[in-house]
Amino acid sequence: QDCAGAPATPIGALSAQVRLRDPAGADLGAVAAAQPVDRAFVARLAAVTGVAVTLLDAPGQITHTTEDQGVRAAVLAAAGKARGNGVAGTGDGRYVRRVGPMPGQPLPLVLSIPGERPPGLYGALIAAVALAALLAVLTAWRLARVTTRPLGELAGAVDRVAQGDLSARVPVRSRDEIGRLASAFNRMARETGSYVAALTSSRDQLRNHLAVLGDTLASTHDLQRILRVILDSAIAATGARAGAVLLVDAEGVLVGRCVEGLTGRWPTSDPADPATLRVAVGAGVLGAVAATGEPLRGRWTPPDAPTGEPSCETYVAVPFATPGGAESRGPDRPGHPPADGDPPGSACAALGVLVLYDRLGGPEFHDDDVVTLRTFAGHAAVAVENVRVHEEAQRLSLTDPLTGLWNYRYLRESIRREVERANRFGRMLSVLALDLDRFKRVNDTWGHAAGDAVLVEFARRVRGVIREVDLAFRQGGEEFVVLLPETDARGATIVAERLGAVVRDQPVTVEGSTDEPVHVPVTVSIGIAVYPDHAADGQQVLDAADDALYAAKAAGRDGYRLAPAPDPVPTQEIPVVAVTVSPPDGLPRAGTADAPGTVQGGASSGPHPPRQSRGR
Incomplete structure (x- = not known):
């Protein structure tokens, strides 16, 4: 009642x-x-x-x-x-x-x-x-x-927590249901505070790594340094024990560029060299990520056949591709959609792969880790593309677009550098000034397209004769320069003979006005100067070689002349015995060729900036 x-x-x-x-x-x-x-x-x-x-x-x-x-x-x-x-x-x-x-x-x-x-x-x-x-x-x-x-106190503490005060606690005055409820609330508040503190720390750490990455991207085009910062930041953000960054090369193979923490997991015998980590696109986990462009994570299962990948317990791998897509790509442009005419199997959906191994504090990587790695992979893709664009821009600024040789701008830089090196080590530097004879007649007779074809073929033959350490330049028009480091006058004359022979002995085939091939005979005049025998600095040795070139032109073209010594000595051609036997150094003499269409000599050389043609 x-x-x-x-x-x-x-x-x-x-x-x-x-x-x-x-x-x-x-x-x-x-x-x-x-x-x-x-x-x-x-x-x-x-x-x-x-x-x-x-x-x-x-x-x-x-x-x-x-x-x-x-x-x-x-x-x-x-x-x-x-x-x-x-x-x-x-x-x-x-x-x-x-x-x-x-x-x-x-x-x-x-x-x-x-x-x-x-x-x-x-x-x-x-x-x-x-x-x-x-x-x-x-x-x-x-x-x-x-x-x-107690219920009122609990309600007040709940309000404080809702307003962001995670330090709110409720007094526990008994062991009954109300006391257990208060204890549970206090435990929940502590755990929530710890979780929020961990999230805040992780957020701040991620911000710091992104700031470092942004500063690195803005301050350098050093791809190796950028990839190292990206890898270290990704490892720190996800708590991984190890990781690697691999880029797809022109052959469709993932090649390691930087690694961390792979000691004892390395598939080869040389863990010090990241380039020994090689995985074919489409093979294993990393190859599948590069081929499909989709991230993968999970526990490691040893494959039936070796794929070249490091061993681990768990992994997460994400691709990075060219941002925004690209118009087309060939086998040498990974990360872009395949283009018509590409050979089968050349398609690759990624520029490379960012992979991490064995997460700290947990058995496997989570979807949140994939999202985080995608962020870093996006930065990596931008960095790789920017560096490649920068390198291409630098190459174009220093090369002749027609012949692929270095241009005149790079010639000025190279002659200064090579003269300094010759001074430092007490060596010689030979300079060849080359000019195609009567090149204007080629343009007037067969057209400028034929003239361009002659220049391209001439550059190819020059690259085939000189050594890997030698440098070939197009100054402008039909004028070219070759730098021969650590080469004296005798060695320079041998190279000049070989150049004259390789140009003279085989006419250049071009398209005629009737769409039938036309064989254009071409010869070259060459001037030779040697530092320090003929000049005291780089510009003087170039001028001396140019004067010797004039002398070769005046002597009837299709030949070479050596610059005179500093004291007034008439310019003269070094006599060479007209024999078919090569001199003791094994280099062939002028006028000799192995076979039609073949060129003696060394490796290709790069290009730099041109001077105006003097119409020789």
Whole structure:
């Protein structure tokens, strides 16, 4: 029975209910306290008040009582005669009073005391009943308060956490359900704080690595340095133990460019050289990533056949391709879509692969690691493309676009460098100035396209004669220069003879006006100067070779002349015995050729900037 209501049925228990609300006024629930109304409860009331207590179920019907059996009927009869809260007496002198039900006290009670007791006991009886009712209410309130306070503190702590204060904690005052709830909340707050701190640290670390990467990309075109920064940043951001960056070469093979932490995992015997890490595109995990352009991650399974990949427990590999796509590519342009006419199997979807091995603090790499690596792979793709574009721009700025030889700009830089080297080591430097004879007649007779074809073929033959260390340049028009480091006058004349022979002995085949091949006879005049025999600096030795070239032209063309010594000595041609046997050094003499269309001599040489033709 609710203590605040009137009894409608026989009372079995007393209860009180309190609604719980948080500081914002939201309803959190209710707490109820109850006291069974039984024989023990009635006995306690009698003991507290010092009077006999009878609980009625209905008028004249006793539920529980502490009266003796012999006086119960008399007490009930007296209670029936009492009006309201009045007092009645029994025949044996007992005083009987009927109490309740009333607001706050819903029990219909009959109280009695022996007649010989002092009248002051009536007040004590009333006070005891009132006190009992008050104690019941206070007990219910206390129970509700004990429950409400921790819940309110918990609600406040939840609000603080929601506002970002992860240091909020709830006092744990008991080991009951409320205490366990508070402990669980405190543990959750600690774990959340640790997780947020780890995320913040990881974010800051990633920002720092990206900043370093951005600074590196902005400050250098050193591809090796850029790839090293990318690899180190990716390892730090994902917590990997090892990793590698591989680029696809022109042969369709992934070649290692930089590695980290692969000691003991290396597939070859030389872990110090990243280039020994070679994986064919399409083979193994790395080859599959390069071929498909899709990232892969998982646990390592040894392949049936060796693929050249490092061994590991877990891995994650992502490709990096040219950003924005490209118009077409051949086998030498990995990372671009295949173009029509490419040979089968030449397609490659990536410029390279960024791969990491064996994650720290976890059994496998996650999808988040793939996303992170894609970011670094994007930077790597941009870096590789930028470096290649930069290198190509540098090459174009230093080469002649028609012949592929170095141009005049690079000639000035190279002559300065080679003169300094000759001075430092006490060596000689020979310079050949070459000019195609009557080249204007070629343009006038067969057209400028034929003239261009002659220049291209002449450059090819020059590259075929000189050594790997020699440098060939197109100054402009039909004028060329060849630098021969560590070569004296005798060696330079031998090279000049070979150049004259290889140009003279086989005409250049060009397209004629009737679309039939035309064989154009070509000869070359050559001037020779040697540093330091003929000049004191680079420009002077170039001028001396140019003057010797004029002398060769004046002598009838198709020959060479050696520059005169610094003291006035007439320019003269070095006599060479006209024999078919090569000199002791094994170099062939002028006018000799192995076979039609073949060229004696060394490796190809690069190009640099031209001077204006003098129309010789």
